[in-house]
Amino acid sequence: MTASGIIEILIYFGVIVAITKPMGLFLVAVYDGRRTFLHPALRWLETVTYKSSGIREDEEQHWTRYSISLIAFSAISFLFVYVIQRLQAYLPLNPQNFGTPVMAPDLAFNTAVSFVTNTNWQSYSGESTLSYFVQMAALTVQNFCSGAAGMAVAVALVRGFSRQQTKTIGNFWVDLTRGTVYVLLPLSIIGALFLCSQGVIQNLKPNDVVTTLEGVKQVIPMGPVASQEAIKMVGTNGGGFFGANSAHPFENPTPFTNFIQLVMIFSIPAGLTYLFGRMVKDTRQGWALFATMSLLFLIGVFVCYPAEQHGNPILTNLGLESAATAGQAGGNMEGKEVRFGIATSALFTTVTTDASCGAVNNAHDSLTPLAGLVPLFNIETGEVIFGGVGAGLYGMLLFAIVAVFIAGLMVGRTPEYIGKKIEQKEVKMAMLALIATAASILIFAGLSSVIGFSKNGYWNPAGAAIANLTNNGPHGFSEILYAFASGAGNNGSAFAGINTNTPWYNLTLGLDMLIGRFLFIIPLLAAAGSLAAKKRIASTAGTFPTHGPLFVGLLAGVVVIVGALTYFPALALGPIVEHFLLESGKLFASLPFGGFWS
């Protein structure tokens, strides 16, 4: 590790600490419907949204109605995105003339689910598949809406703790609108202008063809990238305009844009921890969540970074420099950009999977095994380390419920959290959410590891589902496991050496994303409704304090232990065994493929 690498990581963390409170205060005001400094400029837009959509701003919703609104909104959004993709050949702003065949029904289904669930898994490569109109009017829109919907759910769950003896948890439509109009839109506008100033492109021109210095024709891609790039980071969506995502120089041209993109990912999730403390009228509770997340974040990044700097011993033996020197970064540079090097790439990998962002500035598939274990584990534990916008907070609150339940079992008391008794209903709902996600990941990954189809058939033209892999051995298994973890976790990043654009993968990953989103959110909204109905009880000498280091340790422990217990066997077959094989110099033949251990 280099001094400048460590300094960049620590300064980044310092910036996140510094923006948490101001961002949180702003978010509280927005979701409480109080006046903010943006109201003079934007209140009219909020009002117009309500009027044009037939929404009553003062109406409060029961948790069931709140859930129904969310589901209705997601279903309609899905239809919009699906239809726009399928009709791209007949719609404007399609200078490369991408047709409908490249957007087959299974791919369009996968992509629509992916963007509506804030996953942004991409079975396609943007520059060779989608028109500018689809990128704008279908995908960019969902980058806003799915993010705002996630934030709405988090705020509704917080209201479950902050309110008492009431049946309602807010209004989904109002929360959705406020998150979009006051938070995501302004941040995206500033972000897009900044990114463009640094070199991110923003135009509607067809691709440019130039003749290079050596006289070869080269296509320079074009498109409205900056506007999509900004919301992609702020809304923790992560779906790149281009296949290479934030590794692409037109998405992320400089170390400075990279740093700001990292800040964009964590800004709202960090602010939401403060919102939590503020809304339950005990800011220490919010900082306790923040501390838990920070602890897990720093552990992750300082596992990933040294593993990458250590490099690939096989390539070192072939004559590549693995140590960092003054003139080069050393380490495992396969899949990384020179401008980012090892430290900045490892930081991005950790952050994008701590959050459910899924943008990547380096190729995760080429990470060394232990470094690849970090994003995989981050996703599998539910992306609660700051997490996605909204999703991180509600995920961590779910773990808090589990943590106080376990603590309650140990001392034989009914657990309490934020003055609410945690009873059967809340614990059942929390477990349902955890189990549904884990089952989806493990079952689909297991199935895909063994299932076979007829060659050149509809479901998977290559035959066996494992025939779609680039890498053999344990790394191939990691690719499958990562794909389904990324889907259910609504992350969207990939060990990309797996061709998932076949009906089998498009449909299973689509289901995986739906389960990970809705079988997580709806139980939590049910818990929110049940919590809101309870009385808030005063803490006594027997109450387990949930704002101190002991709780931070317990909560972090629960996150790690639940993740480890659920996924250790799978991880042992993937990155862990690969690590030992790599260190002993074992190589696996690439395609043609004959099974994991051929």
Next chain:
Amino acid sequence: MWNQIGPAVRITLFFTVLTGIIYPLAITGVTQVIFPHQANGSLITSGGKVVGSRLIGQTFTKPEYFHSRPSAAGNGYDGTASTGSNLGPTNQKLADRVKADVAQFRKDNPHFTGPVPADLLTASGSGLDPDISPASAAAQIDRVASARRVDAAKLEPLIAEASKSRTLGFMGEPRVNVLQLNLALDRAFPRAATR
């Protein structure tokens, strides 16, 4: 359920217009005025012709040019197919590729001994990386100098000119823009380039 469909359709339409059409078009309009160079791809012209983008790397094979990193994008630096190699660390193909590239590099650059800078023979994440590390430029300087029949020391200022250090001293890594460097080479020592 059904009474929520109405607001769902209407708000989806509204946000499609607001965030899917007005927002990107407004950003396009503003950036075309205030950052036209960046918004249109940071293109570089030489002798009245566009020769590429400062941000998108190119393939260089001739000895008198500094070479870029290997690229997995199409047949190399294909702007319509950005991607990394996606080869895992235990993939035989990765080891074979690096082994062959190291051998080729040693042949092309006999003056350079010692470990090869890690970035120079590994494929980037985008396949379009415009940069190499300063060490990778230094590793090639003797080859380029002898192909151009100039003193290697004369190339050093050109490398420095095409270099960028860490932003604010701590962000990212120092780097050399290969296209900018090779353009400067052709300008400073044009005779050999046209052989």
